[in-house]
Amino acid sequence: xxxxxxxxxxxxxxxxxxxxxxxxxxxxxxxxxxxxxxxxxxxxxxxxxxxxxxxxxxxxxxxxxxxxxxxxxxxxxxxxxxxxxxxxxxxxxxxxxxxxxxxxxxxxxxxxxxxxxxxxxxxxxxxxxxxxxxxxxxxxxxxxxxxxxxxxxxxxxxxxxxxxxxxxxxxxxxxxxxxxxxxxxxxxxxxxxxxxxxxxxxxxxxxxxxxxxxxxxxxxxxxxxxxxxxxxxxxxxxxxxxxxxxxxxxxxxxxxxxxxxxxxxxxxxxxxxxxxxx
Amino acid sequence: xxxxxxxxxxxxxxxxxxxxxxxxxxxxxxxxxxxxxxxxxxxxxxxxxxxxxxxxxxxxxxxxxxxxxxxxxxxxxxxxxxxxxxxxxxxxxxxxxxxxxxxxxxxxxxxxxxxxxxxxxxxxxxxxxxxxxxxxxxxxxxxxxxxxxxxxxxxxxxxxxxxxxxxxxxxxxxxxxxxxxxxxxxxxxxxxxxxxxxxxxxxxxxxxxxxxxxxxxxxxxxxxxxxxxxxxxxxxxxxxxx
Amino acid sequence: xxxxxxxxxxxxxxxxxxxxxxxxxxxxxxxxxxxxxxxxxxxxxxxxxxxxxxxxxxxxxxxxxxxxxxxxxxxxxxxxxxxxxxxxxxxxxxxxxxxxxxxxxxxxxxxxxxxxxxxxxxxxxxxxxxxxxxxxxxxxxxxxxxxxxxxxxxxxxxxxxxxxxxxxxxxxxxxxxxxxxxxxxxxxxxxxxxxxxxxxxxxxxxxxxxxx
Numbered sequence: 001x002x003x004x005x006x007x008x009x010x011x012x013x014x015x016x017x018x019x020x021x022x023x024x025x026x027x028x029x030x031x032x033x034x035x036x037x038x039x040x041x042x043x044x045x046x047x048x049x050x051x052x053x054x055x056x057x058x059x060x061x062x063x064x065x066x067x068x069x070x071x072x073x074x075x076x077x078x079x080x081x082x083x084x085x086x087x088x089x090x091x092x093x094x095x096x097x098x099x100x101x102x103x104x105x106x107x108x109x110x111x112x113x114x115x116x117x118x119x120x121x122x123x124x125x126x127x128x129x130x131x132x133x134x135x136x137x138x139x140x141x142x143x144x145x146x147x148x149x150x151x152x153x154x155x156x157x158x159x160x161x162x163x164x165x166x167x168x169x170x171x172x173x174x175x176x177x178x179x180x181x182x183x184x185x186x187x188x189x190x191x192x193x194x195x196x197x198x199x200x201x202x203x204x205x206x207x208x209x210x211x212x213x214x215x216x217x218x219x220x221x222x223x224x225x226x227x228x229x230x231x232x233x234x235x236x237x238x239x240x241x242x243x244x245x246x247x248x249x250x251x252x253x254x255x256x257x258x259x260x261x262x263x264x265x266x267x268x269x270x271x272x273x274x275x276x277x278x
Numbered sequence: 279x280x281x282x283x284x285x286x287x288x289x290x291x292x293x294x295x296x297x298x299x300x301x302x303x304x305x306x307x308x309x310x311x312x313x314x315x316x317x318x319x320x321x322x323x324x325x326x327x328x329x330x331x332x333x334x335x336x337x338x339x340x341x342x343x344x345x346x347x348x349x350x351x352x353x354x355x356x357x358x359x360x361x362x363x364x365x366x367x368x369x370x371x372x373x374x375x376x377x378x379x380x381x382x383x384x385x386x387x388x389x390x391x392x393x394x395x396x397x398x399x400x401x402x403x404x405x406x407x408x409x410x411x412x413x414x415x416x417x418x419x420x421x422x423x424x425x426x427x428x429x430x431x432x433x434x435x436x437x438x439x440x441x442x443x444x445x446x447x448x449x450x451x452x453x454x455x456x457x458x459x460x461x462x463x464x465x466x467x468x469x470x471x472x473x474x475x476x477x478x479x480x481x482x483x484x485x486x487x488x489x490x491x492x493x494x495x496x497x498x499x500x501x502x503x504x505x506x507x508x509x510x511x512x513x514x515x516x517x518x519x520x
Numbered sequence: 521x522x523x524x525x526x527x528x529x530x531x532x533x534x535x536x537x538x539x540x541x542x543x544x545x546x547x548x549x550x551x552x553x554x555x556x557x558x559x560x561x562x563x564x565x566x567x568x569x570x571x572x573x574x575x576x577x578x579x580x581x582x583x584x585x586x587x588x589x590x591x592x593x594x595x596x597x598x599x600x601x602x603x604x605x606x607x608x609x610x611x612x613x614x615x616x617x618x619x620x621x622x623x624x625x626x627x628x629x630x631x632x633x634x635x636x637x638x639x640x641x642x643x644x645x646x647x648x649x650x651x652x653x654x655x656x657x658x659x660x661x662x663x664x665x666x667x668x669x670x671x672x673x674x675x676x677x678x679x680x681x682x683x684x685x686x687x688x689x690x691x692x693x694x695x696x697x698x699x700x701x702x703x704x705x706x707x708x709x710x711x712x713x714x715x716x717x718x719x720x721x722x723x724x725x726x727x728x729x730x731x732x
Contacts, residue, residue, distance in 0.1 A: 071639050072638070073635050073639070106643075113639065113640075116636065118630075118632050120630070122651050122655075123655065134642060137643065138640065138641045183639070186640060334716050338673075338719070339715075340673040341673075342679070343687055346687065346690075346691070346704050347704045347708060350700045351700050351705060429582065433583065433584040435584075436584030436585075437584075437680070440679060440680060447584065450587065451590065460591070460594045461595070467587060468579075468583050468587070468591075471582070472582055475582035
């Protein structure tokens with residue numbers, strides 16, 4: 001667990017670069033190790049409210065781990081994650097911070113939604129049940145309201161006719177669009193997208209990306225996105241972070257990262273991705 | 279404690295009977311399982327039908343019912359009185375052998391088709407194919423389930439007191455009757471049953487290792503002396519032997 | 521030696537009454553095994569209690585059911601009937617097996633399902649009740665069915681504590697009139713009559729669930 005030097009009980013200021021106001025997400029000296037393997041190495045960065053950040057980098061560079069930490073699917077080894085000025089990976093106990101309890105995490109992570117590479121729809125439920133499950137049983141919304149919202153969201157992702165289908169009856173692309181609707185049904189402030197098109201056949205990728213573009217254009221949800229779709233990253237994100245070996249190798253607006261990368265590692269990564277036909 | 283130490287020889291006598299029945303029953307079950315199991319993989323319908331009938335009948339009748347039939351009905355029917363222990367071994371062997379035959383059959387069928395075809399290409403006869411190619415590979419797959427079956431058979435021997443054989447369970451009941459101490463009398467038997475099971479598990483593990491080594495694999499349970507003591511996994515698919 | 525059909529016919533009602541007891545024990549014992557096994561499979565995932573339970577189940581599985589029956593019967597107050605003891609002991613014994621079956625089913629549920637439930641902040645009763653268990657149990661229905669048949673075939677052990685199930689009835693009737701061949705043979709056939717069709721049914725189930 002975090003040593004005593006880590007948890008300062010105030011959020012560090014001035015790290016990262018949001019547009020002026022207080023950052024929504026702050027990683028403060030975050031370390032994540034799996035056994036001997038250091039996946040994130042004293043990572044500092046922050047995300048402003050409404051900002052859309054794309055994380056790129058070779059596999060194993062720690063991008064996905066950042067999303068999993070924010071979704072509380074993993075625990076930080078050292079350091080603190082802050083959300084909205086309050087500790088997130090930890091909780092206040094008197095004047096210092098201690099690792100967050102399960103109950104605290106359950107409260108805090110309600111504002112975060114995640115879409116997975118493998119969709120992870122519940123196969124024993126219909127599309128509708130998948131979408132209303134959390135609004136009804138976590139937010140306590142009445143069923144009618146949740147159903148109406150589900151219909152709305154399915155229309156947005158273009159799957160109104162599939163509302164009573166089972167996930168196994170859908171294509172991968174359709175499943176992923178349902179998964180996006182399911183995450184949005186919780187009205188998250190932060191949406192985490194973990195390689196959401198990597199498991200899809202090439203012809204199904206566009207449909208999913210179109211849905212995400214629309215969300216980016218029509219809402220102010222803060223998005224953290226791990227992807228190999230560089231065109232999508234350039235179109236949608238405000239900022240790109242290039243990861244290498246658990247650290248940020250380079251960061252900047254997409255035009256700069258893709259058009260004029262400064263770091264050697266970024267250049268070689270981008271050329272390898274583009275060579276592979278992405 | 280004194281209670282048990284004083285009467286240990288009696289318990290050991292009972293345990294010895296339990297072990298004899300277990301080994302005898304297992305030997306018979308093994309022979310029947312290999313015979314009818316292999317028979318069940320033959321393409322011609324007749325041997326396959328015979329194997330199926332054996333499996334369904336002796337799996338379908340409860341071992342204890344079979345034992346009562348051997349011990350009480352058979353003598354009336356044939357005028358020939360089987361030794362009680364022999365009747366018990368016969369019933370247990372026939373019953374567990376039926377479960378074992380299914381294990382043998384499915385393990386043989388699980389050997390990759392290409393292996394059989396390669397053996398055919400080498401012009402092996404059916405028996406050569408079985409002996410040299412198929413069975414050594416199927417053997418490693420049978421053993422873990424055989425291990426479960428041996429434990430189940432050992433447990434099933436505990437009913438023999440009902441046909442008058444003095445095994446470990448019978449000794450526990452005698453001890454209780456002569457002393458009135460229910461808990462201690464039975465704990466002695468429970469512990470011995472547990473120990474017998476552990477020894478059987480260890481033995482089956484060693485066999486498994488040898489079989490896997492011959493195929494150049496590590497046992498699925500892992501290497502090292504600790505893995506030898508790991509209890510057998512419950513067969514969560516078929517409930518074999520239960 | 522000849523087969524006395526008239527006698528067989530006469531005692532049939534008594535034997536069938538024994539079969540009724542056998543079926544009752546099987547059904548109620550199975551209900552215990554199903555529910556207790558599920559509870560154990562879930563609780564087994566907690567650290568300390570889980571380890572203790574695991575050891576207890578291990579012990580139950582490596583010692584004979586019949587001695588467990590006799591032992592509990594002797595310790596139980598005399599107001600408790602042999603039938604009740606039989607149902608409870610058989611149920612608990614089989615719970616030690618069904619718990620492992622459920623466990624394999626639970627472990628077979630994809631990790632992504634747990635993560636998705638967590639990402640939606642679902643409370644644990646929904647994660648278990650609406651997502652994990654429905655998927656886990658569906659996979660293990662055939663295996664659970666096999667244990668139902670196995671349990672049915674273990675009910676004759678109740679003769680050891682004097683419950684009037686099928687085999688006990690056969691013994692009483694048979695030895696009273698010296699017609700043990702008929703009595704035990706009929707019992708054997710009755711067992712086949714129940715267990716062979718159920719085994720075929722389970723195999724169908726297996727094929728159906730394997731296809732999904």
